[in-house]
Amino acid sequence: MNCVKCGAENPNAAVFCGVCGAKLESPEEKREKIRRLEQELRELEEKKEKREEEAAALREQIGCAEERVRGLREEKSRLIGLLLSEGGEV
Numbered sequence: 569m570n571c572v573k574c575g576a577e578n579p580n581a582a583v584f585c586g587v588c589g590a591k592l593e594s595p596e597e598k599r600e601k602i603r604r605l606e607q608e609l610r611e612l613e614e615k616k617e618k619r620e621e622e623a624a625a626l627r628e629q630i631g632c633a634e635e636r637v638r639g640l641r642e643e644k645s646r647l648i649g650l651l652l653s654e655g656g657e658v
């Protein structure tokens with residue numbers, strides 16, 4: 569079994585590296601770590617997908633709001649135009 573820290577070869581039963589003293593991970597510990605990382609990855613990907621859906625919904629809301637602003641500006645211009653044509657003051 570090779571030390572992950574210094575790369576030295578150690579007996580399979582060793583718990584600590586004979587060269588640098590680092591804790592050696594058994595194959596079972598490595599497999600467990602891989603399982604944890606895969607689980608974490610899955611959760612992050614789910615989170616990312618959710619955020620992307622939220623972002624898409626927000627973009628749609630922004631689009632609607634922009635359309636409403638455009639409509640209100642046009643309505644305002646139209647009313648100002650009407651007032652002016654009637655000789656009124658704005």
Ligand SMILES: [Zn+2]
Nearest residue numbers: 571574585588
């Ligand atoms: Zn080592």
